[in-house]
Amino acid sequence: MQSPVLIAGLGIISAIGNNTSENITALENGIAGMGDIIYLNSIHRQKIPVAEVKMSNEELAGRSGLSSQISRTALLGTIAAEEAFNDSGIRGLANTRIGFVSANTVGGMDKTEQFFSEFLTNPQKGRLRDVVHHECGSITEIIAEKLGISNFVTTISTACSSSANAIIYAARLIKNNILDAVVAGGADALTKFTLNGFNTLMILDSDACKPFDENRKGLNLGEGAAYVVLVSGSLIAKLKKDPYCKLSGYCNANDAFHQTASSPEGEGSFLAMQGALKNSGLNPRDIDYINLHGTGTQNNDISEGIAIKRLFGPVYPKMSSTKSFTGHTLGASGSVEAVLSALSVKHGMVYPNLRFDTPMQGLPFAPETKFSKNEPIEHVLSNSFGFGGNCSSLIFSKN
Amino acid sequence: MAAYIRATANISAQNTFEGYQALSEPIAYTNNRLSCVEPDYKEFIDPKMLRRMSRIIKMGVTAAMKCLQEANIKMPDAIITGTAYGCMDDTGTFLSKMIEFNEEMLSPTAFIQSTHNTVGAQIALMLQCHNYNNTFVHRGFSFESALIDAKMLLHEGTANNVLVGGLDEITGYSHVILSRFNIYRSGPVSNINLFKTSSKGTIAGEGATFFLLSGDSSVNNYARLDAIHTFYKPSNIAEIEQNISAFLTVNSIGIDEIDLVITGRNGDAKGDAIYQQLNNSVFKDLPAANYKHLCGEYPTASSFALWLAANILKTGTVHPVLLEKHKDEKEIKRILVYNHYQNTHHSLYLVSAC
Numbered sequence: 237m238q239s240p241v242l243i244a245g246l247g248i249i250s251a252i253g254n255n256t257s258e259n260i261t262a263l264e265n266g267i268a269g270m271g272d273i274i275y276l277n278s279i280h281r282q283k284i285p286v287a288e289v290k291m292s293n294e295e296l297a298g299r300s301g302l303s304s305q306i307s308r309t310a311l312l313g314t315i316a317a318e319e320a321f322n323d324s325g326i327r328g329l330a331n332t333r334i335g336f337v338s339a340n341t342v343g344g345m346d347k348t349e350q351f352f353s354e355f356l357t358n359p360q361k362g363r364l365r366d367v368v369h370h371e372c373g374s375i376t377e378i379i380a381e382k383l384g385i386s387n388f389v390t391t392i393s394t395a396c397s398s399s400a401n402a403i404i405y406a407a408r409l410i411k412n413n414i415l416d417a418v419v420a421g422g423a424d425a426l427t428k429f430t431l432n433g434f435n436t437l438m439i440l441d442s443d444a445c446k447p448f449d450e451n452r453k454g455l456n457l458g459e460g461a462a463y464v465v466l467v468s469g470s471l472i473a474k475l476k477k478d479p480y481c482k483l484s485g486y487c488n489a490n491d492a493f494h495q496t497a498s499s500p501e502g503e504g505s506f507l508a509m510q511g512a513l514k515n516s517g518l519n520p521r522d523i524d525y526i527n528l529h530g531t532g533t534q535n536n537d538i539s540e541g542i543a544i545k546r547l548f549g550p551v552y553p554k555m556s557s558t559k560s561f562t563g564h565t566l567g568a569s570g571s572v573e574a575v576l577s578a579l580s581v582k583h584g585m586v587y588p589n590l591r592f593d594t595p596m597q598g599l600p601f602a603p604e605t606k607f608s609k610n611e612p613i614e615h616v617l618s619n620s621f622g623f624g625g626n627c628s629s630l631i632f633s634k635n
Numbered sequence: 636m637a638a639y640i641r642a643t644a645n646i647s648a649q650n651t652f653e654g655y656q657a658l659s660e661p662i663a664y665t666n667n668r669l670s671c672v673e674p675d676y677k678e679f680i681d682p683k684m685l686r687r688m689s690r691i692i693k694m695g696v697t698a699a700m701k702c703l704q705e706a707n708i709k710m711p712d713a714i715i716t717g718t719a720y721g722c723m724d725d726t727g728t729f730l731s732k733m734i735e736f737n738e739e740m741l742s743p744t745a746f747i748q749s750t751h752n753t754v755g756a757q758i759a760l761m762l763q764c765h766n767y768n769n770t771f772v773h774r775g776f777s778f779e780s781a782l783i784d785a786k787m788l789l790h791e792g793t794a795n796n797v798l799v800g801g802l803d804e805i806t807g808y809s810h811v812i813l814s815r816f817n818i819y820r821s822g823p824v825s826n827i828n829l830f831k832t833s834s835k836g837t838i839a840g841e842g843a844t845f846f847l848l849s850g851d852s853s854v855n856n857y858a859r860l861d862a863i864h865t866f867y868k869p870s871n872i873a874e875i876e877q878n879i880s881a882f883l884t885v886n887s888i889g890i891d892e893i894d895l896v897i898t899g900r901n902g903d904a905k906g907d908a909i910y911q912q913l914n915n916s917v918f919k920d921l922p923a924a925n926y927k928h929l930c931g932e933y934p935t936a937s938s939f940a941l942w943l944a945a946n947i948l949k950t951g952t953v954h955p956v957l958l959e960k961h962k963d964e965k966e967i968k969r970i971l972v973y974n975h976y977q978n979t980h981h982s983l984y985l986v987s988a989c
Contacts, residue, residue, distance in 0.1 A: 279739070343772075348730070349730065356731055359811045364812075364815060364816065371720065371772070372751065372773070373772055386867050386868055387867075389776070391773040392771055392772065393771075393772040394755075409787075414783075429730060429733065432738050432741055432746075433743065437746075489765055490766065492759045492762070492763050495756060495760070504765065623752070624750060624759075
């Protein structure tokens, strides 16, 4: 019904690199980002591996132009959003309605934790500047201000599918002619709150995770931020620039099974992937590569795997979980993987699923274990599923 | 495509869960924290599920279920929530235990229910609804972003019945912390007389309000939601006036065609000065109504205003407690809702009788 929405800019910061080219290099060389906790002040240091961005808050502040006292989520988000916005070539364009749609799961929780440890001893204690950016939307506004975007600003939080939903909402704002371009994605820094939360659920691997492996033991939490710049067809014509690809389809569905667990038959995942294919007018056979949600937990991987079997069998596209590099970046994971998927379409890259050893019982397919490029890739499917049954899938296609 | 308000349900510091008529006898408060009048949840939620739910989840799910009952819709095509703070009680519980027990011996329950999408997720779970499900968490734009999403879904034709709600809670922790920012009145304060004294600060509020937006016209609908517009951090009053005028122009409405304006006055002298200036310019000669003395101030309070607009258009009645100024009795056919949250998040809704 409308012209396609195109991707004109990319930006990413993760445990495997501080920008797009560093991330590609790490993926090409098979270098994963998880290891001992360095920056997070937690008793789980040296016990639970995580995928941290390899910079202190002071270093991130230097790069982002923000104070080192600001939430790490805002620091990470600003760096990745600036990269994407500058890459797009739309910055400063006159008569262009530009929006910012960002996602995160716990706002400025890293600073709230600091506030709370004092506040709990005395309600008049704790520095207010540490809690003023607690709200998810407040993090978005700090980043928006650095970008100079005020036309349309909003925040989405649907657990681990948050930034995939930010990208979907952004695309629809363009298709509905509310905006011409949107910087969309998400950011999440590691916090004690999330690390301990996932730890109580007993779904963290004490070693580097093994997504889609029969002997997988859980996920590794990661941190990062990533943004894509979505533009309308008429705007791309004005930019003297080839887009990376187009966002050809998307779907948001709900598993409606359990607050945290995925259904055994993967109903929500199945509906999200099927809906994205329908939305793009493609068939399962058209998909060349799936960037899996692939957290490495028992529950997610079998549920997602069965949904793929139901939808794609008996012929399967290449697939892998890049969480074996970046860890699970929660609210940022959908956009981290959207950036990698857009690069996959642009450069014909397929990423390896690190540490894969034994195929899962009951699944007649296995993920890719080697990096390859210049492959004939037309369409890439990216999955993001979360607590609350929120399941979203995106499809990126050659323009 | 038009968006019709087919049904609505509201839990607030007033007896609004019983219906709009409750505002003929408004509840008076004398403190700066207005807590919701909670309904009997057992009528709407299985007691086994109820035990595990925090207050905001109970309020959100119950308002959603009542709204669907009234609409006679068993399975909405989409569930969208807007909440600035999310599930703060569960967040505060997990956070304080984590600090108290130094990251050891924690139970996952509060963490599991602390995510901002919990209410939307619980509604989907209870209905076994696999359809579109989204949650917006952007301060004073949380509910507005959800409404824009709902309108887009109807326009795209991907949904015909959308359940959309705005909700936020006050908790013990949050009230103490927010009070330290000096945003609330100190000392005893009468909510009913909130606008009679001009001073610094407002009164804290909370609530859960849901709507069933439908693409289908029906004699049973409350009203039609014609348009929404948001604007962020306007630099001065002229920019606010320009946004309001442009909104009306884009929707081909003259200001004289507005029968009532509902504004977000909250008793804080500085914030209310904006509404007063508008009363002397773009809103001059317009009948005006207020609501935050009834529900208190919170980031998704504009959902209460939309509930009010829908009910006024359906019943043709404006309860005296709402009125700031009015002209001779005139049938109300079209309402403009204008709200600003801390002079940062400004929103406009245009709502018409069906």
